[in-house]
Amino acid sequence: MDAKPIQDRYPDDYAHCFGCGRHNEHGHRLKSSWDGTECVARFTPLEHHVAIPGFVYGGLLASLIDCHAMATASAALTAPGEEAVRCVTASLKVDYLRPTPLGPVLELRARPKEIKAKKVVVEVHLSAGGEECARGEVVAVRMPQSMAHP
Numbered sequence: 001m002d003a004k005p006i007q008d009r010y011p012d013d014y015a016h017c018f019g020c021g022r023h024n025e026h027g028h029r030l031k032s033s034w035d036g037t038e039c040v041a042r043f044t045p046l047e048h049h050v051a052i053p054g055f056v057y058g059g060l061l062a063s064l065i066d067c068h069a070m071a072t073a074s075a076a077l078t079a080p081g082e083e084a085v086r087c088v089t090a091s092l093k094v095d096y097l098r099p100t101p102l103g104p105v106l107e108l109r110a111r112p113k114e115i116k117a118k119k120v121v122v123e124v125h126l127s128a129g130g131e132e133c134a135r136g137e138v139v140a141v142r143m144p145q146s147m148a149h150p
Helices: 058-077
Strands: 032-035 038-043 050-052 087-096 106-115 119-128 131-142
Touching (some): 058 087
Antiparallel strands (some): 038 106, 119 131
């Protein structure tokens, strides 16, 4: 895998996301890197990430899929050697395939399905212990100028 996570390439002003921001001490701090033709991330849910005892809360899974897709889209839109393009979510669809057990490391694998100048459609697969538990399709767009800091 690429040594430097995609989220660590985001400009400092835009690295505060709850899911993946390196400057958010209360967030998940998800890290995504390229591994061959896929973007991969791993996350270990904590005891407080439960829906019911023994199973991971679906909202956490959705947020991980969302942030991992944004990193995948950013990598797809960023030219080599340039500062990472910051993307935001235009659409998020998650299918929960089976209950996700608390305990195993979660693995997320993503690929861009469609790449346009300002938009990337990303497919994400989330597994626990080798079993696919959820999948998502996310539409990422370049961060609009209205969200930029003055």
